[in-house]
Amino acid sequence: MRFAILFLLVVLQSNAQVVSDSIESSHYFEDQFYVGLSYNFILNHPEGSNQRNLSYGLQAGVIKDIPLNRVGTKAIGVGAGLALNSYYSNLVADISGDDISYSINDDITRSKLETHLVEFPLEFRWRNSTAEDYKFWRVYGGIKAAYVLGARSKYDLGDISEGFNNTDLTKFQYGLTLSFGYNTFNLHAYYALTELFDGNASVNGEVLQYRPLRIGLIFYIL
Known part of the structure; x- marks a missing residue:
């Protein structure tokens, strides 16, 4: 009798372990790192201003993948990363003492605003992947907050070549993000909900209300 009870307990413990291992293995994790390249559009130009040259953006970081269901097709992604964004236009920033002024000059050879940011993406993730399949469709949407570590204007x-650290930018920025694609190559878009400048910058009496729109490719890596 004692042997039968002991045998039953061993069988039950074994089955419980198998079920537990099965559940744990189904909660796989995806896309722990990301690298992106984008073209940066400038929205809300003041009168007479236009975009020039190749405005580009680079981003890279790490994301913690948190599955929401047992099969792992839905998840939350919380991460942190670094980004560099450049914006070329005929808007010229100049500094005299502590005062920054802006003008529009169509004869300018090149005028650039470059920003360096630390970013914090938050994504809702859907994918049709499995624990064994690394090629799958994905749609990731969410919001990304960022803090401007530094910005530089140059023309x-x-x-004549002049450059200086520009302090007129909005320090805390955020916007909506959307990524979708299959396997390695994925389209990525970011639409800013905050303006690039902090409201103190103006040109010809018009407050600068630049708002970035970034579209490009993003690569997710396990």
């Missing part, structure tokens, strides 16, 4: 006009 070239003939033999």
